[in-house]
Amino acid sequence: MDLTYSKEDETFRKEVRAWLKKNLPKKDKAISDLMPHDPERVKRSKDWQHKLFDAGYVAMNWPKEYGGQDADVMRQTIVNEELTLARAPGLVGASGLTMLGPTLIQCGTEEQKRRYLPKVLTADEIWCQGYSEPGSGSDLASLTTRAELVGDEFVVNGQKVWTSNAQFSDWMFCLVRTDPDAPKHRGISYILIDMRTPGITVRPLVQMTGDAGFNEVFFDNARVPRANLVGELHQGWMVANATLFHERNMLGSTTRTQLMMQNLIRLARSHQRYGKPAAEDPLMRQKLSDLLTRVEAMKYHSYRQLTDVMHGRSPGIGAMVNKLVGTELNHDICALALEIMNSYAPLKKGAVRVIDNGTWAYEFMFTLGLVIGGGTSQIQKNIISERGLGMPKSG
Amino acid sequence: MDFGLSEEQEMLQRSARDFLARECPSTFVRALYTEPDGFSRELHRKMAEQGWTGLLVPEAHGGLGLSMLDMALLLEEMGRAVVPGPFIFSSVLVTLALMHGGSSAQKKTWLPRLASGEAIGTFAFLEDTDRIDAAGMTLKAKKTRDGYLVSGTKLFVPFAAVADVLLTAVRTSGRGEEGISLLLIDRATPGLSIKSLDIFDQTRRVYEVEFSNVVVTKSALLGTEGEGWKIMARLLDAAAVALAADSLGGAQKSLEMAVDYTKVRTQFNRPIASFQALKHLAADMASDIEPARALVWYAAHAFDALPRDASRAASLAKARLSEVYSRTTNRAVQMHGGIGFTWEHDMHFWFKRAKWNEFAFGDVAFHRERIAQLEGF
Ligand SMILES: Cc1cc2nc3c(=O)[nH]c(=O)nc-3n(C[C@H](O)[C@H](O)[C@H](O)COP(=O)(O)OP(=O)(O)OC[C@H]3O[C@@H](n4cnc5c(N)ncnc54)[C@H](O)[C@@H]3O)c2cc1C
Numbered sequence: 001m002d003l004t005y006s007k008e009d010e011t012f013r014k015e016v017r018a019w020l021k022k023n024l025p026k027k028d029k030a031i032s033d034l035m036p037h038d039p040e041r042v043k044r045s046k047d048w049q050h051k052l053f054d055a056g057y058v059a060m061n062w063p064k065e066y067g068g069q070d071a072d073v074m075r076q077t078i079v080n081e082e083l084t085l086a087r088a089p090g091l092v093g094a095s096g097l098t099m100l101g102p103t104l105i106q107c108g109t110e111e112q113k114r115r116y117l118p119k120v121l122t123a124d125e126i127w128c129q130g131y132s133e134p135g136s137g138s139d140l141a142s143l144t145t146r147a148e149l150v151g152d153e154f155v156v157n158g159q160k161v162w163t164s165n166a167q168f169s170d171w172m173f174c175l176v177r178t179d180p181d182a183p184k185h186r187g188i189s190y191i192l193i194d195m196r197t198p199g200i201t202v203r204p205l206v207q208m209t210g211d212a213g214f215n216e217v218f219f220d221n222a223r224v225p226r227a228n229l230v231g232e233l234h235q236g237w238m239v240a241n242a243t244l245f246h247e248r249n250m251l252g253s254t255t256r257t258q259l260m261m262q263n264l265i266r267l268a269r270s271h272q273r274y275g276k277p278a279a280e281d282p283l284m285r286q287k288l289s290d291l292l293t294r295v296e297a298m299k300y301h302s303y304r305q306l307t308d309v310m311h312g313r314s315p316g317i318g319a320m321v322n323k324l325v326g327t328e329l330n331h332d333i334c335a336l337a338l339e340i341m342n343s344y345a346p347l348k349k350g351a352v353r354v355i356d357n358g359t360w361a362y363e364f365m366f367t368l369g370l371v372i373g374g375g376t377s378q379i380q381k382n383i384i385s386e387r388g389l390g391m392p393k394s395g
Numbered sequence: 396m397d398f399g400l401s402e403e404q405e406m407l408q409r410s411a412r413d414f415l416a417r418e419c420p421s422t423f424v425r426a427l428y429t430e431p432d433g434f435s436r437e438l439h440r441k442m443a444e445q446g447w448t449g450l451l452v453p454e455a456h457g458g459l460g461l462s463m464l465d466m467a468l469l470l471e472e473m474g475r476a477v478v479p480g481p482f483i484f485s486s487v488l489v490t491l492a493l494m495h496g497g498s499s500a501q502k503k504t505w506l507p508r509l510a511s512g513e514a515i516g517t518f519a520f521l522e523d524t525d526r527i528d529a530a531g532m533t534l535k536a537k538k539t540r541d542g543y544l545v546s547g548t549k550l551f552v553p554f555a556a557v558a559d560v561l562l563t564a565v566r567t568s569g570r571g572e573e574g575i576s577l578l579l580i581d582r583a584t585p586g587l588s589i590k591s592l593d594i595f596d597q598t599r600r601v602y603e604v605e606f607s608n609v610v611v612t613k614s615a616l617l618g619t620e621g622e623g624w625k626i627m628a629r630l631l632d633a634a635a636v637a638l639a640a641d642s643l644g645g646a647q648k649s650l651e652m653a654v655d656y657t658k659v660r661t662q663f664n665r666p667i668a669s670f671q672a673l674k675h676l677a678a679d680m681a682s683d684i685e686p687a688r689a690l691v692w693y694a695a696h697a698f699d700a701l702p703r704d705a706s707r708a709a710s711l712a713k714a715r716l717s718e719v720y721s722r723t724t725n726r727a728v729q730m731h732g733g734i735g736f737t738w739e740h741d742m743h744f745w746f747k748r749a750k751w752n753e754f755a756f757g758d759v760a761f762h763r764e765r766i767a768q769l770e771g772f
Contacts, residue, residue, distance in 0.1 A: 137732050139662035162733045208736055208743035274526055283760055342754045343525045343551045343601075346594035346747070352603060353523075353550065353592055361595055364750075365743075368728060369736045376732060378672040394671065 443512025
């Protein structure tokens with residue numbers, strides 16, 4: 001074991017840090033506070049990702065020919081760590097970067113990679129995930145949105161739901177049923193849909209936070225070129241699972257968790273409870289330390305997984321727990337923040353007397369959404385026990 | 396030994412449930428969510444007709460003269476229906492304060508009006524320190540020839556915008572429990588201004604109340620000057636019981652909604668209720684709630700009949716229900732999947748109310764510490 005970084009990596013880290021110091025838009029609320037319904041804010045968020053890309057700090061491990069740098073994962077990890085340290089906002093093109101991109105690199109045609117990947121990097125094209133349907137959530141493979149192959153086009157009819165950010169997305173990676181007669185896992189295809197295709201209607205859905213973070217998407221004879229099929233016809237389930245694996249890792253990523261934990265500690269130090277900072281209360285100290293312990297465990301757990309990836313080893317059950325543990329940890333951190341703030345806890349962004357601009361109450365809800373999204377905690381437990389521990393499926 | 400409800404009490408609860416199903420369905424809660432004051436005078440009037448606003452008020456003053464246990468049963472139903480409005484603050488706290496500390500003139504002026512629903516009261520006690528102990532009461536009331544001059548700020552005052560009278564905890568002298576006084580201040584008094592504090596639970600509106608040289612006459616003093624804390628301590632117990640009862644009803648409703656949903660939602664070609672993961676979640680929720688119900692009944696009973704154990708019982712109920720309500724709504728949201736996270740679905744009303752109830756009038760840690768002190772650990 002050796003936890004030191006190489007000289008080159010250290011130099012690189014310094015460069016990144018210096019660059020961020022100079023270029024990170026400091027007080028730009030527009031990007032730290034993405035509002036899907038506000039085109040101006042969306043544009044500013046895209047500009048930031050583009051700038052970060054131009055500096056060479058986006059998806060550096062991707063292949064050169066598609067806009068990456070063939071860098072080892074360590075480099076990107078350093079960038080991500082520095083972004084977190086600098087309290088940089090999440091990237092607007094995250095779903096393209098973390099879900100579609102890796103999937104296309106793995107399963108896409110040469111043409112598809114060249115066409116789509118560069119614009120994922122620059123945020124010139126934003127992607128949304130069209131998996132869930134009203135009747136198909138946990139049981140995703142039962143999806144019924146129909147795509148009929150007519151000539152060299154798919155004609156798509158049906159409905160997706162809970163589609164995050166669809167209202168400002170340019171493209172959707174979408175699961176459709178191409179063979180209704182085959183067993184459910186074998187009649188699904190994975191296609192890429194231009195959101196401007198005639199026959200597509202996007203209807204925003206408001207979340208419990210009050211923001212329209214996700215949408216319903218309706219397809220009425222929307223025509224999609226056959227060339228937009230990823231993987232083999234009817235074999236989309238395999239492609240979908242590649243994406244789901246990446247999604248779980250993204251949702252379970254604890255880089256943001258570390259930032260939240262730092263913010264929580266800062267809150268506990270500054271917010272007074274009964275005449276002293278919350279952080280001086282013995283009970284709070286226990287609770288903070290417990291959370292910090294869990295956060296640190298996930299940090300080193302991610303180093304271990306990173307090492308496995310660098311050596312080409314399969315991460316196994318270790319990776320299967322990421323989504324469950326990571327999302328619940330995020331929610332618990334927010335819950336303690338609310339406890340510290342007590343009467344101040346439910347104040348909304350912009351309210352008189354609000355602390356940390358209402359982020360904690362908002363995130364308390366949002367993180368519960370992510371406990372559900374990307375496969376619920378119950379489904380994660382099924383995966384861990386069945387696939388990870390080899391326990392038989394229940395009847 | 397009879398740890399149960401009387402026939403009248405069961406009837407009260409049943410009729411409250413029917414009434415609220417009719418008069419305050421979730422569509423009504425939803426409509427009030429976006430109203431400026433989050434309050435329906437109409438509903439308040441109808442509740443008054445049922446006798447609820449005067450439930451605790453002695454018959455001599457136009458009320459029903461019922462007990463805290465009766466009130467807790469009603470509040471359980473109101474929590475179940477997430478009824479928006481100042482009911483707890485007006486019909487429990489201000490009402491009890493008047494009953495326990497009011498002069499006969501004050502009782503005569505306010506109790507009949509509170510009971511009839513004509514007037515609304517609220518309780519202004521928190522300040523920017525967010526402390527509910529005596530040390531937290533620092534709003535200055537300077538003695539003048541005819542009364543007091545009040546200057547300073549109260550925070551998180553529920554429904555101040557629709558209240559006629561603010562029962563306000565002020566400091567007339569000293570520190571700690573000595574020197575706290577309670578004033579009944581008319582909201583229309585010059586120098587008193589309110590600002591809305593926008594929070595997520597729109598069924599519980601809170602305000603910042605600014606007093607700038609507010610002139611209050613002597614007749615506004617409730618109880619003895621400097622001895623307000625004794626009344627306040629009693630009110631805090633009442634508030635703990637009231638919120639525990641509200642939480643109990645909300646938790647029970649959340650469990651029922653979740654269970655009902657799992658029976659109709661199918662995934663993998665069967666009702667999701669058939670998955671053991673969800674059955675165990677539901678069983679855990681019920682196992683939280685059932686013993687907690689006994690705590691609420693006991694605390695309400697102790698408030699009236701067992702003065703020596705009233706505070707401890709109130710804290711037991713509040714500590715437990717605060718935790719149980721939040722945990723139950725979290726699980727209930729999860730059992731709904733994506734739909735439970737939407738604004739369109741009703742689940743979030745209870746989810747947000749649970750968090751408000753958790754922190755108001757002492758959070759879990761506060762009441763656990765109080766239990767430890769009262770037990771002499
Ligand atoms: C904030 C958010 C963002 C989202 N973004 C997207 C997106 O961009 N694109 C997209 O396609 N989808 C998205 N989703 C949808 C998400 O993937 C689904 O909500 C999730 O998979 C659950 O499906 P469901 O909502 O249909 O719930 P259901 O599957 O109906 O689940 C209801 C309950 O049943 C339980 N359950 C179901 N099956 C089992 C089982 N076999 N064993 C035990 N318990 C079970 C679940 O755990 C849950 O508690 C998002 C969801 C949220 C909340």
